[in-house]
Amino acid sequence: GQQLNQSPQSMFIQEGEDVSMNCTSSSIFNTWLWYKQEPGEGPVLLIALYKAGELTSNGRLTAQFGITRKDSFLNISASIPSDVGIYFCAGFQGGSEKLVFGKGTKLTVNP
Amino acid sequence: GAVVSQHPSWVICKSGTSVKIECRSLDFQATTMFWYRQFPKQSLMLMATSNEGSKATYEQGVEKDKFLINHASLTLSTLTVTSAHPEDSSFYICSARDTWTASYEQYFGPGTRLTVT
Numbered sequence: 001g002q003q004l005n006q007s008p009q010s011m012f013i014q015e016g017e018d019v020s021m022n023c024t025s026s027s028i029f030n031t032w033l034w035y036k037q038e039p040g041e042g043p044v045l046l047i048a049l050y051k052a053g054e055l056t057s058n059g060r061l062t063a064q065f066g067i068t069r070k071d072s073f074l075n076i077s078a079s080i081p082s083d084v085g086i087y088f089c090a091g092f093q094g095g096s097e098k099l100v101f102g103k104g105t106k107l108t109v110n111p
Numbered sequence: 112g113a114v115v116s117q118h119p120s121w122v123i124c125k126s127g128t129s130v131k132i133e134c135r136s137l138d139f140q141a142t143t144m145f146w147y148r149q150f151p152k153q154s155l156m157l158m159a160t161s162n163e164g165s166k167a168t169y170e171q172g173v174e175k176d177k178f179l180i181n182h183a184s185l186t187l188s189t190l191t192v193t194s195a196h197p198e199d200s201s202f203y204i205c206s207a208r209d210t211w212t213a214s215y216e217q218y219f220g221p222g223t224r225l226t227v228t
Binding site for chain 2: 003031033035040041042043044045048050088092097098099101102103104
């Protein structure tokens with residue numbers, strides 16, 4: 001099945017730095033979701049985006065739905081150690097209720 | 112709100128036995144639930160879509176007779192791994208959609224770690 005192209009695959013940053021990751025697709029998505037997964041846990045929904053161009057924040061997290069509907073990015077400002085985990089982008093196409101996932105971005109924050 | 116639980120959180124079973132995993136939506140009704148499988152360092156792979164009161168829809172390559180899904184109520188779906196083998200060892204995660212909202216957002220359970228010896 002189709003997967004989203006998520007990059008970077010991994011990031012190693014210092015505490016306090018800002019982080020940016022993105023997802024792209026060759027086809028249009030109607031909804032973009034960003035999840036965070038910690039080891040041994042299920043993904044937790046961080047931000048949901050429903051309209052092209054939409055910019056949404058959740059605390060230090062900001063995500064945008066690309067104008068072309070084929071991409072989305074997630075920014076984390078002033079990272080802290082508890083931000084570590086794997087971040088997944090996911091989206092819905094057309095009338096499908098099946099989520100398409102990216103491969104994830106593993107974030108490591110050094111104190 | 113939108114809490115999904117799974118039970119058990121981990122299970123070890125012997126090859127050839129069957130294991131049942133429960134997925135519950137605790138504070139909302141879920142006509143539709145989803146079962147995923149996740150291998151180490153990989154993304155989630157959709158196995159099947161579970162619909163309350165009807166048969167599950169399985170993704171290509173997923174054996175429906177091996178992975179039995181039952182969605183008998185609006186808050187409970189179960190996945191039974193029948194005649195388990197070591198290659199079935201994996202992290203199984205369910206998700207649920209709130210029946211009464213228009214969005215397709217899925218809320219995930221904490222996962223079940225299955226180890227088949």
